[in-house]
Amino acid sequence: MTREQLEAAGYRLVGNVEQFPARIGKLVRLGESEIAVFKTTNGELFALENRSPGPRGGTIVDGIVSGGVLYDPICDWRIGLADGAVQAPDCGQVAVYPVRLVDGDVYIGRP
Amino acid sequence: MQQHSDRQRLIVVGNGMAGINTVEQILKLAPEAYRITVFGSEPYPNYNRIQLSYVLEKSKSIDEIILNSREWYAENDIELHTGTTVTHIDTAAKTVKTADGADTPYDKLILATGSRPFMLPVPGADKQGIVGFRDIADCETMLEAAGKYRKAAVIGGGLLGLEAAKGLLKLGMDVTVVHLLGELMERQLDPTASHLLQQELELQGLKFAMGQKTEEFLGGERVSGIRFGDGSTLEAEFVVMAVGIRPNVELARASGIETNRGIVVDDLLRTSAEGVYAVGECNEHRGVSYGLVAPLFEQGAVLAKHLCGVDTAPYAGSVVSTQLKISGVEVFSAGEFMDASDLTVVRMHDEWRRIYKKVLIRGGVIVGGVLVGDSSQSARLQQWIRTGAVMNDEYHAIVMGAAAVSAGSGVAELADEEIVCGCNGVTKKMIVEAIRERELTTVDEIKLTTGATRSCGGCKPVVEQILKLTLGDKYDSAAAKQAGICDCTPLSRDEVVTAIKEKGLITSKEVRYALDWHNKEGCSKCRPALNYYLGMIWPQEHADEKDSRFVNERMHGNIQKDGTFGVVPRMYGGVTTPEDLRLIADVAVKYNVKLVKVTGGQRLDLLGVKREDLPAIWSDLGMPSGYAYAKALRTVKTCVGSQFCRFGTKDSMGMGIVLEKKYERLDMPAKFKMAVNGCPRNCAESSTKDIGIVGNEGAWEIYVGGNGGIKARLAELLCKVKTDEELIEIISAFMQYYRETGKYLERTSDWIERVGLEKVKAVIVEDAAGRKALADRMEAALEQVREPWQEILDNPNLRERLFGEIRIPAGGPKE
Ligand SMILES: Cc1cc2nc3c(=O)[nH]c(=O)nc-3n(C[C@H](O)[C@H](O)[C@H](O)COP(=O)(O)OP(=O)(O)OC[C@H]3O[C@@H](n4cnc5c(N)ncnc54)[C@H](O)[C@@H]3O)c2cc1C
Ligand code: SF4
Numbered sequence: 001m002t003r004e005q006l007e008a009a010g011y012r013l014v015g016n017v018e019q020f021p022a023r024i025g026k027l028v029r030l031g032e033s034e035i036a037v038f039k040t041t042n043g044e045l046f047a048l049e050n051r052s053p054g055p056r057g058g059t060i061v062d063g064i065v066s067g068g069v070l071y072d073p074i075c076d077w078r079i080g081l082a083d084g085a086v087q088a089p090d091c092g093q094v095a096v097y098p099v100r101l102v103d104g105d106v107y108i109g110r111p
Numbered sequence: 112m113q114q115h116s117d118r119q120r121l122i123v124v125g126n127g128m129a130g131i132n133t134v135e136q137i138l139k140l141a142p143e144a145y146r147i148t149v150f151g152s153e154p155y156p157n158y159n160r161i162q163l164s165y166v167l168e169k170s171k172s173i174d175e176i177i178l179n180s181r182e183w184y185a186e187n188d189i190e191l192h193t194g195t196t197v198t199h200i201d202t203a204a205k206t207v208k209t210a211d212g213a214d215t216p217y218d219k220l221i222l223a224t225g226s227r228p229f230m231l232p233v234p235g236a237d238k239q240g241i242v243g244f245r246d247i248a249d250c251e252t253m254l255e256a257a258g259k260y261r262k263a264a265v266i267g268g269g270l271l272g273l274e275a276a277k278g279l280l281k282l283g284m285d286v287t288v289v290h291l292l293g294e295l296m297e298r299q300l301d302p303t304a305s306h307l308l309q310q311e312l313e314l315q316g317l318k319f320a321m322g323q324k325t326e327e328f329l330g331g332e333r334v335s336g337i338r339f340g341d342g343s344t345l346e347a348e349f350v351v352m353a354v355g356i357r358p359n360v361e362l363a364r365a366s367g368i369e370t371n372r373g374i375v376v377d378d379l380l381r382t383s384a385e386g387v388y389a390v391g392e393c394n395e396h397r398g399v400s401y402g403l404v405a406p407l408f409e410q411g412a413v414l415a416k417h418l419c420g421v422d423t424a425p426y427a428g429s430v431v432s433t434q435l436k437i438s439g440v441e442v443f444s445a446g447e448f449m450d451a452s453d454l455t456v457v458r459m460h461d462e463w464r465r466i467y468k469k470v471l472i473r474g475g476v477i478v479g480g481v482l483v484g485d486s487s488q489s490a491r492l493q494q495w496i497r498t499g500a501v502m503n504d505e506y507h508a509i510v511m512g513a514a515a516v517s518a519g520s521g522v523a524e525l526a527d528e529e530i531v532c533g534c535n536g537v538t539k540k541m542i543v544e545a546i547r548e549r550e551l552t553t554v555d556e557i558k559l560t561t562g563a564t565r566s567c568g569g570c571k572p573v574v575e576q577i578l579k580l581t582l583g584d585k586y587d588s589a590a591a592k593q594a595g596i597c598d599c600t601p602l603s604r605d606e607v608v609t610a611i612k613e614k615g616l617i618t619s620k621e622v623r624y625a626l627d628w629h630n631k632e633g634c635s636k637c638r639p640a641l642n643y644y645l646g647m648i649w650p651q652e653h654a655d656e657k658d659s660r661f662v663n664e665r666m667h668g669n670i671q672k673d674g675t676f677g678v679v680p681r682m683y684g685g686v687t688t689p690e691d692l693r694l695i696a697d698v699a700v701k702y703n704v705k706l707v708k709v710t711g712g713q714r715l716d717l718l719g720v721k722r723e724d725l726p727a728i729w730s731d732l733g734m735p736s737g738y739a740y741a742k743a744l745r746t747v748k749t750c751v752g753s754q755f756c757r758f759g760t761k762d763s764m765g766m767g768i769v770l771e772k773k774y775e776r777l778d779m780p781a782k783f784k785m786a787v788n789g790c791p792r793n794c795a796e797s798s799t800k801d802i803g804i805v806g807n808e809g810a811w812e813i814y815v816g817g818n819g820g821i822k823a824r825l826a827e828l829l830c831k832v833k834t835d836e837e838l839i840e841i842i843s844a845f846m847q848y849y850r851e852t853g854k855y856l857e858r859t860s861d862w863i864e865r866v867g868l869e870k871v872k873a874v875i876v877e878d879a880a881g882r883k884a885l886a887d888r889m890e891a892a893l894e895q896v897r898e899p900w901q902e903i904l905d906n907p908n909l910r911e912r913l914f915g916e917i918r919i920p921a922g923g924p925k926e
Contacts (some may be wrong), residue, residue: 013919014917014919014921015917019915019917020914021658022658024658024665024913025659026658026914026915026916026917027722027917028916028917028918028919029916029917029918030921031920031921032618032921033791033917042634044718051137052674055172055174055175056172056672057672057673057674058670058672059670059672059673059674059722062121062656062665062666062670063662064634064635064638064639064659064661065632066630066632066634066638066657067630067632067633070636071634073661073662073670074670074672076635080607085767089558089559
């Protein structure tokens with residue numbers, strides 16, 4: 001998609017890919033929403049709602065990133081970065097935002 | 112799916128452990144057979160009542176003990192009515208009436224109404240502040256009382272009473288256990304075991320009024336004390352009654368179903384009414400009402416099969432076993448426990464280690480056992496008793512600890528239907544099938560697929576044996592896999608550390624590739640561990656890997672459950688100045704912190720700091736980070752010592768400050784705490800620290816391996832030294848030896864039990880050259896440490912990488 005098409009579809013430009021360090025979550029505040037953005041070792045970007053799915057609440061941006069999985073910092077649950085699904089034996093779901101890259105610019109869409 | 116109307120209607124009265132366990136088993140056997148409705152008086156879905164003791168001592172939340180969520184009921188098409196009490200059963204018309212007046216018809220009915228605490232019928236028993244311990248509501252009452260009152264009495268020195276007492280003690284109450292007899296848990300323990308248990312609990316701070324009969328509760332509206340049979344009294348603002356339980360039979364009795372002490376059932380759990388069954392604590396089978404979960408799961412299995420038309424052996428009663436769930440006290444009992452003339456008793460009583468073990472044998476067959484102080488073989492013992500195993504040399508060696516455990520013993524004879532994990536009702540057969548069908552090779556995998564070992568973990572040794580037995584020759588590789596530091600590698604800590612040194616691996620990525628990790632990216636267990644090992648082995652060469660640090664050590668603040676952080680400025684030796692206090696107060700006001708707390712280690716904790724405010728708050732404080740979150744030296748707690756105290760012989764504050772400044776920031780395998788006292792009165796509590804130092808006239812005593820945490824342990828004397836220089840050299844060598852040989856996350860209390868105090872003494876105290884070499888390596892490591900708050904403030908790139916946020920305003924166009 002072109003930039004225009006992305007913007008028409010509700011995507012917002014949030015920064016350059018260089019601003020996102022590998023395996024260290026970056027907090028993006030898009031209006032009222034808090035979004036945790038993760039870059040994997042392969043350079044893939046994922047955006048998830050910054051809320052732990054565990055019973056104790058909390059945030060996920062400071063979790064440990066391993067491949068396509070995030071270990072949430074409060075309960076050590078495993079969350080799939082691509083689909084936001086909590087992996088067995090626990091269960092839960094984190095909202096996922098679509099991410100698009102155009103010439104190194106990062107766009108985040110609606111969840 | 113079949114139409115609802117084709118299915119038989121099954122009603123379960125009682126949404127507790129027995130009722131729902133039976134339903135679970137029915138769903139497994141014949142998911143389409145019944146249209147199920149569950150009524151429960153409590154407002155919660157099914158929860159693990161056993162674990163209320165953990166909720167009381169606050170190590171678990173109520174959410175964590177829910178066994179079946181509301182979604183589970185919905186997914187299985189079960190109609191659940193919580194907060195709804197069944198008031199009458201019309202056994203002729205086959206309907207039940209609920210408190211709201213509604214009638215619901217059934218084809219089959221299961222009564223699983225449990226029991227209720229027996230309240231002593233003595234004068235004043237109806238006063239406020241007297242409760243039983245049965246359900247979440249009781250637990251909440253107790254938690255609330257602990258916040259308001261100080262003096263508590265628990266009447267009853269059985270399993271439940273002791274767990275309640277320990278919970279209240281943990282909540283800060285002053286607790287006395289009142290027991291009618293001279294011995295605790297007299298229905299499970301012999302006098303020797305009871306006395307050992309009592310001593311152990313007294314050490315933990317519980318008080319006891321033994322041999323006391325409660326005659327009256329004193330006070331006005333609210334209880335204020337207890338008067339005993341001998342006329343003496345005990346002050347008590349809150350009383351928990353734990354003297355026994357009574358099966359809940361009122362509903363059955365009022366509906367014309369035969370009851371005795373419990374609802375009378377036959378070997379297929381049938382009551383006197385057609386189509387009505389009773390399972391769990393509410394029933395009476397062959398004259399016995401059980402008060403534990405293992406028997407009720409066994410009943411549930413029989414009943415489920417019967418209801419699903421599957422062939423089953425009738426229920427023939429259970430052998431019960433008891434395990435006390437109190438941290439720091441291991442007590443187990445099963446089957447017979449008292450000496451008798453027709454029994455052969457194998458007994459071991461080690462007064463020094465406070466261990467007592469006893470196995471009772473009748474005609475060669477093991478019929479009972481008691482373990483105090485070391486219940487590691489409880490699961491096996493229980494198995495032998497249940498299966499009526501014949502005592503032999505090998506079993507003797509296993510329980511009495513004389514020989515290594517050999518493979519497979521005991522589990523081969525175990526019947527398929529035998530419940531291995533009592534907490535989750537998992538049978539041997541379920542485990543064996545899971546191993547075969549899903550090709551499982553570790554206990555952890557078994558835990559994930561079957562739930563066995565997930566609750567209390569007591570059955571782990573048996574599960575492991577079943578795994579061995581089932582895998583046969585293939586087990587070896589599986590065993591190696593278990594020894595690994597995490598699921599990503601079969602290698603143990605020592606193998607990894609040796610390989611790092613021998614192969615000269617410097618980054619954790621190199622380690623994971625060179626040592627062939629299954630998961631090349633590592634996990635939340637091995638990543639922080641490797642980062643630690645590499646930093647310890649190559650203090651100069653290894654660059655700290657921030658992405659492998661747990662958030663606390665990455666952000667240098669303590670993450671709280673709401674995502675805010677706690678900030679603890681360094682306050683060396685627990686000493687501060689009026690200026691620093693004022694500064695801390697000003698900063699706390701400026702950043703609107705939610706709470707200021709004095710920590711157990713004599714420091715100030717600013718709680719509720721927003722993530723984005725962290726760099727600014729450090730900058731304003733201008734003090735070093737107190738490391739209250741790190742696997743590193745946290746605090747050196749000190750007493751007043753010779754500077755002010757009239758007893759002090761040594762300058763404990765001065766020494767504490769020197770030590771804290773010297774060793775701060777250095778990474779350790781786990782958190783590390785020290786204390787320094789000016790004299791043996793020990794006001795800084797050095798006996799529960801990793802290193803505790805006690806000043807004496809002309810000498811320092813050094814204690815090591817203490818722990819005041821999850822597994823409390825008293826520190827042991829390492830040695831005495833005369834000078835401050837010797838003191839520091841010994842401490843350096845000790846800490847470095849621990850750094851080099853400890854497993855990541857292993858506290859010194861566990862480490863020293865693994866390595867042995869004698870070995871540590873040989874290395875640190877007796878070998879002067881070795882000590883010097885260790886102390887030198889410590890110095891090299893200390894050269895590399897940096898103050899992280901300052902480092903982050905000084906380095907804009909690092910700051911941006913770790914804390915920088917991106918803000919995009921709502922709605923507006925792109926920036
Ligand atoms: C604090 C504590 C610790 C324990 N620790 C252990 C342990 O370590 N090991 C062990 O084996 N056991 C332990 N137990 C005992 C174990 O919890 C019980 O054996 C088990 O819960 C009994 O299950 P049940 O289904 O028979 O009864 P419950 O789990 O009590 O369920 C009965 C349910 O029926 C409901 N009910 C009753 N009458 C009606 C009605 N008329 N209409 C609707 N609903 C009704 C009740 O409200 C209750 O929720 C412990 C118990 C407690 C309280
Ligand atoms: S330990 Fe001794 S020196 Fe220190 S405060 Fe207590 S009494 Fe005084």
